[in-house]
Amino acid sequence: MPLLIVFLGIMALLLLMLRFRLNAFIALTLVSLAVGVAEGMSPPEVVTSIENGIGSTLGSLVLILGFGSMxxxxxxxxxxAQRITSGLIRRFGPKHVQWAVVxxxxxxxxxxxxxxxxxxxxPIIFTLAATTRLPLLYVGIPMVASxxxxxxxLPPHPGPTAIAVIxxxxxxxxxxxxxxLAIPTIILAGPFFARTLGRIKAQPPANLFDLRERTEDELPSMGVSLFTALVPVVxxxxxxxxxxxxxAESPVRxxxxxxxxxxxxxxxxxxIAIYTLxxxxxxxxxxIMDSLVEAVKSIAMILFIIGGGGAFKQVLIDSGVGDYLTEQLQDTSxxxxxxxxGIAAVLRIALGSATVAALTTAGLVLPLIEAGSVSPELMVLATGAGSLTLSNVNDSGFWMFKEYFGLSVGQTFASWSVMETIVSVIGLLGVLLLDLWV
Structure with missing residues (x-):
């Protein structure tokens, strides 16, 4: 019964958005309310869960997406961005732009x-697509696949590292x-899969970035451009x-x-960019300040929709759907x-959060590792792969991809969700192959 309610909730969400053209944030909020009550939560509990879901999802994302947009x-x-993309094109050639993005x-x-x-x-992906006149998804999918x-x-990324510690x-x-595992997975889910998406035309929000081409004299140097762009990465x-x-107690650390x-x-x-650029x-x-204000305005609805996805995810967790799933899947041979x-995949599909799915799975299957019957390193990868399966409407990443690339819900399923599932399945197959030699 809990899974049937979730399924009906997702169908209702799609109906509200596709048939009645309701705004995604409003639709997500309504469905979150309905699913929470149907799962047995009291109305005040559902409202609290929605507020907590929006808050926990946007708590760090507001700063990351806001600053990232600026x-x-x-x-x-x-x-x-044009300087960096022109350098990538020169280095790899126009025919191999996808590999530069990967x-x-x-x-x-x-x-x-x-x-x-x-x-x-x-912004580099958008500029690259505009400069080369290639379809946006042709260069965008390899980036998100990587x-x-x-x-x-991959450690030291926080998700896999946390699972490895457990x-x-x-x-x-x-x-x-x-x-x-990553090399063949990225190749298949990125450049190869992107070549099948020619029928999907991305229409990103107008004025999100200034993509007009500039003359060579108008561009900053490659060194300054790379330095500024890579500061957060480094x-x-x-x-x-x-x-x-x-x-951990080291002051330097x-x-x-x-x-x-x-x-x-x-x-x-x-x-740094305010000065160098x-x-x-x-x-x-x-x-400069006026442009930063406009940057934040352009992502306001994106933030609301991502928050709505977080609300739906939290209602599913608080209503006990995750606990129900783990009980059903635990007793198997x-x-x-x-x-x-499998557990990570089902939890990801039902709950939306890859991190929640992976960490919940880790706690459930830990006794199998402690029994010494399997490589813990491969279990990290199997869990991580499962947690990427079929991103859908309860995942904030689904909405972020949809809104930035200007896709419909159906187009997002056909591109983003399929790409994530390819990553998951190829990851599993790779783990099983490695298990033959480890």
Missing amino acids: LGVQLAESGA LTGFIVGIPMFYAAGFVVLI LSVTHGF YKADIGLTLVYGIL LIAVAAVADLLMP QLIDFLGNPSVSLLLAIL GLRRGRKIGE LSPLLLAW
């Missing part, structure tokens, strides 16, 4: 949370196995390494962790690797 606008308006997404994705990496790279794989598979897996060995990467090598916090690192990058190039501070993947 940085993205400065990269776009100054021509830094490599960039992979490097950026290892230390950064998915949302932070997304907002740092999205970010998604690193999010699910499983007592060797983080270095997990990273080695994860890279072996700071977060250094913090991730410090967490592995330095004791605490300072590095502060500077490497995604929100703080993006704020520092904005301040603005004041230093003759722009007035008032003009499947291989530990398949079981970890």
